[in-house]
Amino acid sequence: MYETIKTELSGSIFTITINRPDKLNALNQQVMQELALAIDEVYTNKDIKSGIITGAGAKAFVAGADISEFLTLSNEQGAGLAKRGQVIFQRIEDSPKPIVAAVNGFALGGGCELAMACHFRLASDNAKFGQPEVNLGIIPGYGGTQRLTQLVGRGKALELIMTGDVIPASEALSLGLVNHVTTAEELIPKTRAILEKIHTKAPLAIAKVVKCVNASFDKDLNGYETEIQQFGACFGTKDLQEGAEAFIKKRAANFTGQ
Structure with missing residues (x-):
């Protein structure tokens, strides 16, 4: 059914894996379309109680958007791209079932925005976070300016977005951007354990x-x-x-x- 993501339902937990490891799981339009369908499944499948979003491979959660798609866009097309991305990420944020990001490497640009759209985040100790869009002459467009500010505060959000700095998982934890930092091996088991605890609630x-x-x-x-x-x-x-x-x-x- 999917070409750029993988899905698995195990113990009422629906795991969505962005599956372009050769591209560091960068978000292109096909990924976004398939992600939207997978999120719809979270909403509609009664067997699903919660979701995990993660990335394939050991290097990246999602290392950003596919920049090659940006080169020919007009102002209107760029705005439309941002709008479509924000709609999909808002669906994640509004999900009545918890959706948690298990960040297993680089979460940059659109990847950081995807993680922030989830209800909360766990990270492996090799994870790195950032909104480096200013290095490309653009800004975050999938809600990053808003959600990063909500999570870490105005001053730190402005610093991170304006410098394009990339921070390690340990700093993300101290800022409140992530809830837990684990080893790579423990990332998914820890995430599942939290969701299984939530499953016992109403x-x-x-x-x-x-x-x-x-x-x-x-x-x-x-x-x-x-x-x-x-x-x-x-x-x-x-x-x-x-x-x-x-x-x-x-x-x-x-x-x-x-």
């Missing part, structure tokens, strides 16, 4: 958490009001009933997402 509540946290960055929404609405929407669900009964009876809850 799926409806997890989806509402995503909606509320994202609302805090949406200028058109009042995050506190969103929280009130989503909190109220939990009442009357079978999951709340199950969670409350399990708590009272001191047993493990068995949530069904209803």
Whole structure:
């Protein structure tokens, strides 16, 4: 079905691997189209409870966009490219099921933007992050100026984007850009362990958490009001009933997402 990505469903976790290792998994339009289809599958397949996005090979998560595609674009075509990329990455950010980036090497340019669109990030100790677009006479276009600012703050985001500096996983951890740094061998097992823990929680509540946290960055929404609405929407669900009964009876809850 796919030519530039690989997918695998194991234990309710859907792993999407960008599979162009000879190109350091650079994002071209075919990758973006296939990634969009894979994200649609996360939304629609009831057997999928969460997703991981990672890169093929030992060198790169995604080392950027395929720059050869940029050379002939007009202003309007460039804007259209950014718009399409932002729509796809917004789908990742808005997913009601957690999607986590397992960054296994270079995450540069569009690769860093892809990682930041995920709900959170784990990195191997050889990972490197950066938005070096200014070196090419352009700027991040897939949401990088916004999400990097949200994650590391205005001053550091401006410094990183304006210098084009590439930072190691250890610095990304200290900045809050990634949640955990592991060895390369432990990256996927650690990511899966966190998702498996999330799987034991109420799926409806997890989806509402995503909606509320994202609302805090949406200028058109009042995050506190969103929280009130989503909190109220939990009442009357079978999951709340199950969670409350399990708590009272001191047993493990068995949530069904209803």
